[in-house]
Amino acid sequence: MAAEPRPTPADDPAPPPDQRGARSPGVTLEARGLRATYGSMVALEDLSLTARAGEVLGLLGPNGAGKTTAIRVLTTLVRPSAGTFAVAGVPHTRPAEIRRRVGVLPESAGYPESQTATEFLRYFARLYGRSRAAAAAAAEDLLAEVGLAGRASSPIAHFSRGMRQRLGIARALICEPSVVFLDEPTLGLDPAGQAQVLRMVERVARERDVTVVLSTHLLAEVEDVCSRVAILNRGRVVADGTVAEVTRRAAAPRRGRFRVPSDLRRRALAVLARADGMDDAKPAEGRPDWITVTLDEVPAIATAPRVRIDGAARALAEAGIPVLAFELDGARLSDAFLAMTAER
Amino acid sequence: MATVAAPSRSTAARDTGVVAGQELRDLWLAGRGLPLMVAFSLLLSVITYLGATNRSLNFLERRETVNLTVQVAVAVGALLAMVVAGDAISGERERGTLESLLLAPVSRRGLAAGKLLAALSLWLAALVVAGPYLWFLARGVGAFTDAMGAAALAGTLVAVTFTALGIVISSLARSNRLSLSVSLFTLLALYTPTQLPAGAKQGWAAELLLRVNPVTAAEHYIGKVVINQHGWTQDAAWLLSPLVGAVALTFAAVVVAPRFMSLRGSALG
Numbered sequence A: 001m002a003a004e005p006r007p008t009p010a011d012d013p014a015p016p017p018d019q020r021g022a023r024s025p026g027v028t029l030e031a032r033g034l035r036a037t038y039g040s041m042v043a044l045e046d047l048s049l050t051a052r053a054g055e056v057l058g059l060l061g062p063n064g065a066g067k068t069t070a071i072r073v074l075t076t077l078v079r080p081s082a083g084t085f086a087v088a089g090v091p092h093t094r095p096a097e098i099r100r101r102v103g104v105l106p107e108s109a110g111y112p113e114s115q116t117a118t119e120f121l122r123y124f125a126r127l128y129g130r131s132r133a134a135a136a137a138a139a140e141d142l143l144a145e146v147g148l149a150g151r152a153s154s155p156i157a158h159f160s161r162g163m164r165q166r167l168g169i170a171r172a173l174i175c176e177p178s179v180v181f182l183d184e185p186t187l188g189l190d191p192a193g194q195a196q197v198l199r200m201v202e203r204v205a206r207e208r209d210v211t212v213v214l215s216t217h218l219l220a221e222v223e224d225v226c227s228r229v230a231i232l233n234r235g236r237v238v239a240d241g242t243v244a245e246v247t248r249r250a251a252a253p254r255r256g257r258f259r260v261p262s263d264l265r266r267r268a269l270a271v272l273a274r275a276d277g278m279d280d281a282k283p284a285e286g287r288p289d290w291i292t293v294t295l296d297e298v299p300a301i302a303t304a305p306r307v308r309i310d311g312a313a314r315a316l317a318e319a320g321i322p323v324l325a326f327e328l329d330g331a332r333l334s335d336a337f338l339a340m341t342a343e344r
Numbered sequence B: 001m002a003t004v005a006a007p008s009r010s011t012a013a014r015d016t017g018v019v020a021g022q023e024l025r026d027l028w029l030a031g032r033g034l035p036l037m038v039a040f041s042l043l044l045s046v047i048t049y050l051g052a053t054n055r056s057l058n059f060l061e062r063r064e065t066v067n068l069t070v071q072v073a074v075a076v077g078a079l080l081a082m083v084v085a086g087d088a089i090s091g092e093r094e095r096g097t098l099e100s101l102l103l104a105p106v107s108r109r110g111l112a113a114g115k116l117l118a119a120l121s122l123w124l125a126a127l128v129v130a131g132p133y134l135w136f137l138a139r140g141v142g143a144f145t146d147a148m149g150a151a152a153l154a155g156t157l158v159a160v161t162f163t164a165l166g167i168v169i170s171s172l173a174r175s176n177r178l179s180l181s182v183s184l185f186t187l188l189a190l191y192t193p194t195q196l197p198a199g200a201k202q203g204w205a206a207e208l209l210l211r212v213n214p215v216t217a218a219e220h221y222i223g224k225v226v227i228n229q230h231g232w233t234q235d236a237a238w239l240l241s242p243l244v245g246a247v248a249l250t251f252a253a254v255v256v257a258p259r260f261m262s263l264r265g266s267a268l269g
Helices: A067-074 A095-099 A117-127 A132-145 A161-172 A191-208 A219-225 A243-250 A262-274 A304-318 A333-341 B012-028 B033-053 B062-088 B090-095 B098-103 B108-138 B144-172 B176-195 B204-212 B214-226 B236-260
Strands: A027-038 A041-052 A056-060 A082-087 A102-105 A179-183 A211-216 A228-233 A236-242 A255-259 A278-283 A290-295 A325-328
Touching: A027 A067, A027 A211, A041 A067, A041 A082, A041 A211, A041 A228, A041 A236, A056 A067, A056 A191, A056 A219, A067 A082, A067 A179, A067 A211, A102 A161, A102 B098, A117 A132, A117 A161, A117 B012, A132 A161, A161 A179, A161 A191, A191 A211, A191 A219, A211 A219, A228 A243, A236 A243, A255 A304, A262 A278, A262 A290, A262 A304, A290 A304, B012 B033, B012 B108, B033 B062, B033 B108, B062 B090, B062 B108, B062 B144, B062 B176, B062 B214, B090 B098, B090 B144, B090 B176, B108 B144, B108 B236, B144 B176, B144 B214, B144 B236, B176 B214, B204 B214, B204 B236, B214 B236
Parallel strands: A056 A211, A056 A228, A102 A179, A179 A211
Antiparallel strands: A027 A041, A027 A082, A228 A236, A255 A290, A255 A325, A278 A290
């Protein structure tokens, strides 16, 4: 059986002052070259990330990509075998202090069924060092914030999956963290529950000015709420940037359509078939005056498709065929995801 | 930027108190504590009834009946505390609640110690519940103080030994089932010599084994105090192995095992 990376010690001395807050302004999470292994299996390889306050960073990847391991490393639950990271300026060599600055909703979070929501939050507030009165007040405030004030005294056993996730988010906020890690928070929720949790994620990042790291394999979630995205595959970051950047870089449009006079369509097909950068040109189904073109695959040249489409239009014009209309397929994050996580 | 909640104190002692408080609430207000004590009370009721009325048992000296009840109370009380301890960490692991606890800035020693104390509360309750039964049986022979004292002294050492053992196994086991199985097997293995006939307990080697085994040593001590009316210090040497077991396993549970406390368990399984 694979050995688990050694857990970090629970206690550590306070950091020297010169190690506090030594980071770029606004940067709350900074990781460089992180590596984690389970026995001989490499779960994370050369992970580098940066995130700022108020930002929702989407950690995207297929199952087994290393998202959960990345979160466990960044929350000090698993010790990296290489690399460094800092949370709110606290280096990874100070795990106990980092734990005071992060809030986490684990993927497979369980809840003590017999406790009420208030007891649950109060307990964790106490574990974070709050007095009884402060813990009770924090629990009350957070339950109101996540919309569970009316169920404060209900046993968690009676909570739906969505309510449990909201309670988990409240628990993650109990320490007023700088960075909140949410591992698949919408897993198993119905669409209404998903939307509710995602709106909450947005609100938390905006109103509390914290960094939210949202791990998911649901692309729509990332497009919906994340300001930046990092795509993981087999333990490596294969792309990161804003959603638009990643989409443009990885999944530039490869298909387009030209509308030409129907009597010239056969000649236009011949011209386009000869044009540079065209992989394929064929009549569009059900649209008698349209031609669908597929561009050659030239990865990593973000501007090439547009240039090649321009070249095709120019070839049509030079052949005396008027272009009546033109459409270029929009690129989506799902295209980028599939392109970057495909088996090679 | 959100401010960081500054802890008022972050000592293991404080962590222990917070964890123990919550565990005690979970155990006694909403958990298994009360049902287990009701069951324990029913068991003692049956034993007491038989001891007081059954003809075969009536051939026992009254002090022997009291001793039998003390032995049962100690064995079952320790068993209950150990079962709760055996579930303490591996149960959290299986229910998916351990990750959140490990992510909190609570010391793992505090976590283990808090759970140990909460589990030991079952033994304390068992001792209290046994009191009226022992009083009833000890009427007329003046054995009540001896019985309660011996149970409190030797029984507590046995209970601490097994409860701490449960915490150690629970910290290391990869599954709750494995943790409980190993804990129960160990308890039964240590209790087995108590069922051997008197002839098998003769000789220096047998005595050595009886002295080394904390269960048989405690049983011997209790018997001497309750049946033979020895003074509490007369056979104190027999408490050495229960004392060593309690101290060593408590150290292992609170200091050593927490180092290996992880999401998947470390060594067992």
